Each structure stands twice: as structure tokens, then as C-alpha cells.
Amino acid sequence: MTDNTSNHDNEAGGEDRDRVIGTPSPAESEAIVAGSQEQEGGHDGPYPSVETHRRSEEEQRRGEKVAALWFTLAFLAGVGFVIAFFVYGPEEISTPQMGQYSTIALGATLGLALFGIGAGMTTWARRVMPHYEVSSPYDELPSAPEEKSSFGEFFAKGADESGFTRRPLMRRTLILAMVPLGIAPIVLLRDTGPLPGDKLKHTMWEKGMHMVAEGTHRKLKAEDLENEPGGMISALPHVEPTPEHPHGVSLDEQAKTSIILIKMPEEDWKPGMSREQLNWTYNNIIAYSKICTHVGCPAALYERTTHRILCPCHQSTFDAANGAEVLFGPAHRPLPQLPISVDDEGYLVADGDFSSPVGPTFWDAERGE
Structure with a gap:
């Protein structure tokens, strides 16, 4: 009797040992x-x-x-x-x-x-x-x-x-x-908000608008590029200051209208420059948008000996002597060119708006590129 009970307990104990606790x-x-x-x-x-x-x-x-x-x-x-x-x-x-x-x-x-x-x-x-x-x-x-x-x-x-x-x-x-x-x-x-329409295709640059050195209210002349060590000046449209915009151009407009002015010897222009592009220059001074066509960083580094414009964000490189064509990097659209001339007093002025929309390659879908 005792042995049977013991065996039964052992069997039950074996089953319990195999069962997970809580089930x-x-x-x-x-x-x-x-x-x-x-x-x-x-x-x-x-x-x-x-x-x-x-x-x-x-x-x-x-x-x-x-x-x-x-x-x-x-x-x-x-x-x-x-x-x-x-x-x-x-x-x-x-x-x-x-x-x-x-x-x-x-x-x-x-x-x-x-x-x-x-x-x-x-x-x-x-x-x-x-x-x-x-x-x-x-x-x-x-x-x-x-x-x-x-x-x-x-x-x-x-x-x-x-x-x-x-x-x-x-x-x-x-x-x-x-x-x-x-x-x-x-x-x-x-x-x-309302649809932008064609607002993104145009900037506030217009014919006869003066340009000032970025960070100042000083109008620029062609002679200013002669004395510039790097051969390049960053510029903005000249707008009279207001209480809302004490520096003249608002930050939103600066993001679209900022340009770089470059002076280079006449013999350095490359054959790829079209007649129209050369006509948009003055005294071998050319103006390009400062906004990189990759993601919109400021392409503000310029190498005078090679005439290359560099965007420091992702190393997109543009050839200033050949219509700002892309030489290297993720950008695959040239920097838009701004036509320029001078007024009667010798100050540099815009001769119209940019040659193409400013900014990243958002525009490639429309251009079919």
C-alpha cells in the first residue's frame, strides 16, 4: 500500500516537474x-x-x-x-x-x-x-x-x-x-495656405535694381571686384530698411535672391558659355545664384585659380567659367545666372531676374530632367 502511494506520488511529481509554473x-x-x-x-x-x-x-x-x-x-x-x-x-x-x-x-x-x-x-x-x-x-x-x-x-x-x-x-x-x-x-x-502658383519661379530681382554687399547697405560698383582679394563678393538686392526689416531684405527673400559676383580674365571663359550668357555679364563680371541646386545650401566657396564654386554641405562643385555647370557632387543643375549691367553712375544693377528657378532640384520634375 505504501509502495503504490509512493509510486503514484513520484509519477505526479515527475509531471509537475515538467510543467511550467503558473500553467x-x-x-x-x-x-x-x-x-x-x-x-x-x-x-x-x-x-x-x-x-x-x-x-x-x-x-x-x-x-x-x-x-x-x-x-x-x-x-x-x-x-x-x-x-x-x-x-x-x-x-x-x-x-x-x-x-x-x-x-x-x-x-x-x-x-x-x-x-x-x-x-x-x-x-x-x-x-x-x-x-x-x-x-x-x-x-x-x-x-x-x-x-x-x-x-x-x-x-x-x-x-x-x-x-x-x-x-x-x-x-x-x-x-x-x-x-x-x-x-x-x-x-x-x-x-x-494658398497654392504658390508661379511665385517660386521668380524672385524680387528686377531690371535696374541695385545690389549691395551682403551684411551692408553699400552699393557695389564694378571697381569693387578689382580690389577684392578672392575675386568674389556675396551680394543682395538693395532695399530700403523698414521697421519690420531693418536690414532691408527679409530672411525669406535672402534665401532666394542671394548672389555671388565673380570677376575673371576674359581669356578664361570656356567655349561652353553661350552668347546670351556672355551678354549677361559686365566687364567680365558674372553673377550666379548663391543657393546650391542640390538642397539649398549656400555655395559660397570660390577658388580663383580654377574658377570653381564649391558648396561645403555636400561638395557639389560648379564651373564659374562655363555657366556654373556641375563638375562634381550630387547637384545636377547649374547655378542660375543673374543678368547684370551698370547704371549711369557706374553702380552694378540687375538686368532682370534669374535665368532659371533658384533652389534645389525640386524643379527637375518640371524641367523633365
Whole structure:
């Protein structure tokens, strides 16, 4: 008697040693599954289940009406969000008080719309859909062929029990509540501002506009390049200072209009320079955009002996003696050239705008390059 008991304990102990702590023993797992299968009203599916809560049709209808009420409230709040967005336009929200009202209106309506959808979904799940307890035995990970074949039927029955197909009031109000939220991202595109049109293709340079050395208000003459040790001067358009822009040209305009003036001997011009490009120079002085055509860094390093312009960001190199053609680096578009001349007093002036759009190779798609 003692030996039999001892053997039984040893066998049980061996099973316990093989079992991971915190998981039920095989006997307990089988009991759970067996107990579940004995219950009625279970859900047909891959695993045994027991239905714990099933409400009467009248209770489900009341839950449907409450969920539909939440969805309707969410729809009205979503419509209110769209209306508030247009009521408070750019002019109104520019003032602190109206901007505060706009923030409150948009935040309150959007928050109420999201809350209504969440509350409706919660009501749907808790008061309309049946509840099950499903027991999953510790079996092999690959599903049996029978379980795979029953998945479609199981999914269809789950959709039916959720009430989505049988409760048109709840389904329609949910879809209605989602419509304003789907429109909201499209409406918000208004805040991206008006389309630029052709503004990015042009700068403030125009015929007769003087140029000043960058960082000063001193107008430049052709003689200034003779005395420049490096043979290059960075320049900007001459604009009278204002209280808003005490340095004349705003930072935004500087990013588009900054140029480099280079003086080189006449015999150094290369055959690749066209007649038009040479006509845009004055007394062997040429003006190029200072903005690199790769990602917009300032190409402000100039090697006088080779006439090469270097962008320090990614080492794009341009040939100043050949229309600023690319010699090396990731840029694959020349620096735009600014036509220049002099006025009656000998000051350098622009003879028009740049030969091509200024800036990175965003323009290549339009140019077909």
C-alpha cells in the first residue's frame, strides 16, 4: 500500500516537474475543456466556449437605441467641427481672443465626436453583443484542418451576433458619425495656405535694381571686384530698411535672391558659355545664384585659380567659367545666372531676374530632367 502511494506520488511529481509554473496541469486543462463542452449555448468555433450573458431582444433594442443616440451625437459634433473651422477663418484667428475661441470650438467638437463614437461602440459591445468565455487548450500551434475549414463560418456567425448586419439603426448611425471625421482631414488642407502658383519661379530681382554687399547697405560698383582679394563678393538686392526689416531684405527673400559676383580674365571663359550668357555679364563680371541646386545650401566657396564654386554641405562643385555647370557632387543643375549691367553712375544693377528657378532640384520634375 505504501509502495503504490509512493509510486503514484513520484509519477505526479515527475509531471509537475515538467510543467511550467503558473500553467494548469494536464488534468486541470482537460477538466476545463470538458466542462466547457458540457455547457449549452456555446459559440461554435475552433475552441470550446460558454455563453455567460445573453440579453433579451427588448434589452438589445434598448442598447441599440442608446448606441445610435451616441453615434448621432458624434455626427452632430463632427458637423460642428467642420462649421467651426470655416466660421473662424484666417483673419479671425489672427487675433488672440478669436484664436482662443477657435481653439475651444474645434477642440470641444472634435473631442465630443470622438467620445460619442467611443461611447456608442462601448454600449454596442456591452448591451447588444453576447458575451462568451472561451477556453483554449494547450495544443500544438498549427491548426487542424477542421479548424481551418470552420473559420469562415465562425467569422460569419460572429458578424451576425455582433448585430452589425441585424441592427440597421445602429449600423447607419455609426456610418453617419464617421462621415464628418472622414471629411475633417480634407477640410484641414485649407491651413496649408494658398497654392504658390508661379511665385517660386521668380524672385524680387528686377531690371535696374541695385545690389549691395551682403551684411551692408553699400552699393557695389564694378571697381569693387578689382580690389577684392578672392575675386568674389556675396551680394543682395538693395532695399530700403523698414521697421519690420531693418536690414532691408527679409530672411525669406535672402534665401532666394542671394548672389555671388565673380570677376575673371576674359581669356578664361570656356567655349561652353553661350552668347546670351556672355551678354549677361559686365566687364567680365558674372553673377550666379548663391543657393546650391542640390538642397539649398549656400555655395559660397570660390577658388580663383580654377574658377570653381564649391558648396561645403555636400561638395557639389560648379564651373564659374562655363555657366556654373556641375563638375562634381550630387547637384545636377547649374547655378542660375543673374543678368547684370551698370547704371549711369557706374553702380552694378540687375538686368532682370534669374535665368532659371533658384533652389534645389525640386524643379527637375518640371524641367523633365
